[in-house]
Amino acid sequence: MSSIKLRDLSVSFRDGTFGLQDINLKIEPEEFVVLIGPSGSGKTTMLRTIAGFVEPSSGSVLIGGEDMTHVPPERRRMGMVFQQHAVWPHMSVAKNVGYPLARNGEKGASISKRVERTLALVGLEGFGSRKPASLSGGQRQRVALARAIIADPTVLLLDEALSALDEPLRDALRRELVSLTRREGLTTVHVTHDRAEAISIADRIVVLGNGRIQQVATPTELLSAPATADVARFIVDATVLNGIVRNGRVMCPDLDTSWDLDAVQAIDDIFDGDLVDIAIPPHSVGIGPAHHPDYIFAEITSVLFQVTSYSVTAKTQSGHSFRMSITCSVPEISETIGLSIDNPMVYRAD
Known part of the structure; x- marks a missing residue:
């Protein structure tokens, strides 16, 4: 249950262009926030800056009140799910999901118990011994989600995590994702290009344009009174x-x-x-x-x-x-x- 605070945050690229300019944003603990905007608006840059994959040119990133601006991604206690599920085909589902724990030095029985619990959370109970090739696209994305949350992250980051899925599977996983983040008390930041998706799942929506925040509002506020x-x-x-x-x-x-x-x-x-x-x-x-x-x-x-x-x-x-x-x-x-x-x-x- 961590807040996220972006303070006077800017990101500039080598060619002199800005990915983000003067971003100030506070995301409350357990809040589900969606970043949306046209292509090139800065939404993925903002998510990757929160994750630590992009170094800001100025400003700061605070997670749970701690300055994480220069802390590497692996030490930020964040889970991240990308558009392409990126599960390892040579590992079983259980090995995929338990990898973050094994990397942190945990051992057999402890890992197995947590893997079983996490697979049950994402609707894959009993799938631990299977290989990713035997799963559907939606099931593989659930594996990626389980791997992202197994180490009890303070923040969950989703980068177009549902966009590669077909409807109605996408709708079903969207509903389950919101329920899961509520049950687990996760602070969640989700990037999407789908306006209907943003409106349906967000507590608040951040609309970006040209690397700047255009509006931060609840879905109802955004629909009834767009700021510009x-x-x-x-x-x-x-x-x-x-x-x-x-x-x-x-x-x-x-x-x-x-x-x-x-x-x-x-x-x-x-x-x-x-x-x-x-x-x-x-x-x-x-x-x-x-x-x-x-x-x-x-x-x-x-x-x-x-x-x-x-x-x-x-x-x-x-x-x-x-x-x-x-x-x-x-x-x-x-x-x-x-x-x-x-x-x-x-x-x-x-």
């Missing part, structure tokens, strides 16, 4: 347009439309004359008659079935695409419609 237009674009598939505030209204020249300030979700304080970014998420978009004067003319470009609804994309005459979710009267591709946009999120432009 870029976060809204990445997390909730918002279309972001330029605008300006005039006479108490948010004007959007690209769509030739506007909203009263009372009819928008103003994330920042905005005033007359401010340039703004207008983020329009799918739940703010509705379908209406194609040529109605109160609607924006658009053409359907894609329709995807999503179990309980359809995800529809439509493009306006100005060339901007909008997503929306509908449950009935499914339009066809190339059909012309009218779009209504209500309660967009508005940010002061940088």
Whole structure:
């Protein structure tokens, strides 16, 4: 049960570019935190810096209140699971799982007892004598997870640990992983590129972009109030347009439309004359008659079935695409419609 604190942390590479810049983050004991962001945002660099595989250029890494900035990975008492399960094919499951204990000098009976307990924790009771080649991909990933937690780590680090698995196995292991970390009281940091996964399992989500933290929030907070237009674009598939505030209204020249300030979700304080970014998420978009004067003319470009609804994309005459979710009267591709946009999120432009 250890906290993690990153203080004024930066990582620069030999070519002068930054992997992380001015990172300040506190992860509480037993908290399950997910790092997410587009490719190159710094999420894997942050995880590897916590693990000790990347040396920070400045700042510090504290685990359980102790400065671990220059402590090698093997002395940080962390378990780590990678995207590729990386189990050793020549060893049995039990030997794979017990390896960290054997490396630390523990002996036969003690190792066997802990291996049995740990395999039971990950749903592999009775699998100790088998070789990895006889296991499924999901079972091999469970072996990697068991090996990561057998030495009672203070922190569990997961680097795209579920992304190589197929659904529904991935969903099942995701659920078991959350239950396991809760039962064992593990502080967990998980890197994923899957937004739905992050939202479903995290206590808090850290959104990264260009090596900086863009937002730290619970899933509910993140979905309801993305901190920036870029976060809204990445997390909730918002279309972001330029605008300006005039006479108490948010004007959007690209769509030739506007909203009263009372009819928008103003994330920042905005005033007359401010340039703004207008983020329009799918739940703010509705379908209406194609040529109605109160609607924006658009053409359907894609329709995807999503179990309980359809995800529809439509493009306006100005060339901007909008997503929306509908449950009935499914339009066809190339059909012309009218779009209504209500309660967009508005940010002061940088």
